[in-house]
Amino acid sequence: MFYISAKEFLLWEKKQLFKGGDKESLYLLLESIAGLSHDELNLLRLNSEGDFYLKKNLGLIESYWDNHLTNNVPIQYLSGFTFWRDLKLSVSENVLIPRPETELIIDIILKIFENNSKNLFFAELGTGSGAISIALALAHPLWEGIATDIDKDAIDIASRNFMNYSNQQNLRFCSGHWWNPLETFKGELDFVVSNPPYIPEEIYQKLPVEVKNFEPKIALLGGEDGLEHIKEIIYNAPLYLKKKGWLILENHFDQGSIVRQLFLDNRFTCVEVLKDFSGIGRFTIGRYK
Ligand SMILES: C[S@@+](CC[C@H](N)C(=O)[O-])C[C@H]1O[C@@H](n2cnc3c(N)ncnc32)[C@H](O)[C@@H]1O
Secondary structure, X not given: OEEEEHHHHHHHHHHHHHHOOOHHHHHHHHHHHHOOOHHHHHHHXXXXXXXXXXXXXXXXXXXXHHHHHHHOOOHHHHHOEEEEOOEEEEOOOOOOOOOHHHHHHHHHHHHHOOOOOOXXXXXXXXXXXXXXXXHHHHHOOOOEEEEEEOOHHHHHHHHHHHHHHXXXXXXXXXXXXXXXXXXXXXXXXXXXXXXOOOEOHHHHHOOOHXXXXXXXXXXXXXXXXXXXXXXXXXXXXHHHEEEEEEEEEEOOOOOHHHHHHHHHHOOEEEEEEEEOOXXXXXXXXXXXX
16 A cells, blocks of 8 residues: 555646546546545545555556557556446456446346346357356346357456356356357257457458557457358357347447348347447347247
8 A cells, every 4th residue: 555645646647647648547547456436536636635545656557557658558458457337357458348338238138137037047159358247147146147258268357257246156157159158058048148249340450559459359350241240149049049038239330220130030029229328229139039
């Protein structure tokens, strides 16, 4: 712990922002590595007379900040943490940093099953840091889930993230290509959720440096038209879902109507494209017959 005066800290903060970057990123760094929350920062501004504690010294925090500004390394990879819904998750360059727009997928699923008190069996394809599956397993301790990913390092991170929150046994982790780890669960899943890689090749090439140079390509690129993985997931879903089971997918901002048609072509019913907070048709849901 490092004891520091509020005045000294506020001067330091001004100096850091003067070098560049945005306030939100600096606050994220302060929260994730120094344990200083937004609320505590606001209190410091209201009363700059006192002293307080930081988990790390200002010199070290500044070195992280400089690395972020110079090399465009995302703060989350520097600190090793990200915040998503009410979770603090470990992340490394092996996993995508879970995005705020994806948070809504949890509310969509909870809404679909709000009147269903049964113990459900679900799978997530491409779990990355585990964000989606962990949020679901914690929200419904009686549900049972299997979180899968092609990347074994992602599976390690996701399972450690789950263990940090719970000693429940209701979430398992398996690595493998899309449906392969679920071979023994054909026809048994109440719902399957996935935020697959869906960025088209041309757009991928133009992504900002902090995304393209640091986040895993395998987590982002969806082939030439962005739909390669989405198609594979939809085509095989009927084999694995229970009768009337749900498939819930995130898609790129402009893929909603194509993904909707793919659901319909594969005999899904109740198909809907749902909007995110920016009004973009970001999620496609449907029920297998
Ligand atoms: C867009 S990321 C989503 C990560 C996480 N679910 C989230 O929402 O933040 C897509 C994930 O799919 C995984 N993935 C890519 N190709 C895969 C494949 N063929 N089979 C299984 N998982 C795959 C990636 O490793 C990555 O973790």
